[in-house]
Amino acid sequence: MSRPTRELSARQLDVLKRIAAGQSWAQIGSDLDITVGGVGSIGKQILVKLGASSSAHAVHLAYQAGILRRERHGDHAGFVAHVRRGEDPWACEQGCPEGERAYRTQRRNQRKENAA
Ligand SMILES: [Zn+2]
Structure with a gap:
């Protein structure tokens, strides 16, 4: 697996995540309070850094490289992933707290069974 030689800046990574999530340049510009032209120039920097020929190619390469x-x-792995990203997993609104509670209950019951 080839790794890009140059790291993306936090801003470039943010834009790339939004492109990967399907946002248009206009949406990205409005969210980040920059002009569409500004988003375009960040987009070009991303392509150069990743050696990509298009936004779709950049997203593909970024997944391959683990960027x-x-x-x-919604489950224990999702909960742990938040912690690794430095986020508060209990604040997730996509089911991670519920999944983690279910996981902990299941673990507790398993321990009880093993002890019995
Ligand atoms: Zn989550």
Whole structure:
């Protein structure tokens, strides 16, 4: 697996995540309070850094290189992924707290069974 030689800046990574999530440049510009032209120039920097020929290619390469990761929610692994990203997993609104509670209950019951 080839790794890009140059790291993306936090801003470039943010834009790339939004492109991967299907946002238009206009949406990205409005969210980040920059012009569409500004988004375009960040987009070009991303292509150069990743050696990509298009936005779709950049997203593909970024997943391959592990720069972008599939986000998982709703279970213990999703909960742990939040912690690794430095986020508060209990604040997740996509089911991670519920999944983690279910996981902990299941673990507790298993321990009880093993002790019995
Ligand atoms: Zn989550």
